[in-house]
Amino acid sequence: MSADARPAVPAALPLTERQEARRRRILHATAQLAGRGGFDAVQMREVAEAAGVALGTLYRYFPSKVHLLVATMQDQLEHLHGTLRKRPPAADSAAQRVAETLMRAFRALQREPHLADAMVRALTFADRSVSPEVDTVSRQTTAIILDAMGLEDPTPEQLSAVRVIEHTWHSALITWLSGRASIAQVRIDIETVCRLIDLTDPGRVRRSG
Incomplete structure (x- = not known):
């Protein structure tokens, strides 16, 4: 077993206020280190020192740096979601609102390219042990898209369209980070891909029938 991977300890109880504050310090330290040097700059010992916690304590929260960086992405998306709720997209159609939302998310990541690269690499490297954290990222992304669509009770077809949109957004991040795609x-x-939203709108079928 490598020094950067230890067995996960399942969380039994919700975090106390003190534990939550410690977790937030850890995530902040991770984002700072990744923002300066990318994936390779995030080392568990350096994160523990920057966050002011013992190394063993860090491993109890996050068994590896992949767990840590995926959790950091979830935290970044949660912050973005809060910002979007305060200043939601103003376009008329659901497809336009989702496209605007995802481009705002993209621009936020664009401002921190090393951090974005570290988080996306962690998602790519994640194995089954990181499934709960990856699922949380996916649920957060889904919630952001559904909010932009203005939907609380999506149909199975609409959820399928959301999944395809998520996959495309993730792929677009990878191709941009690797220099294979421009912002345009x-x-x-x-x-x-957001045009799928119009195709899965139940009202569209009724209007065209």
């Missing part, structure tokens, strides 16, 4: 191409891809 990312926007085109996002706007194109």
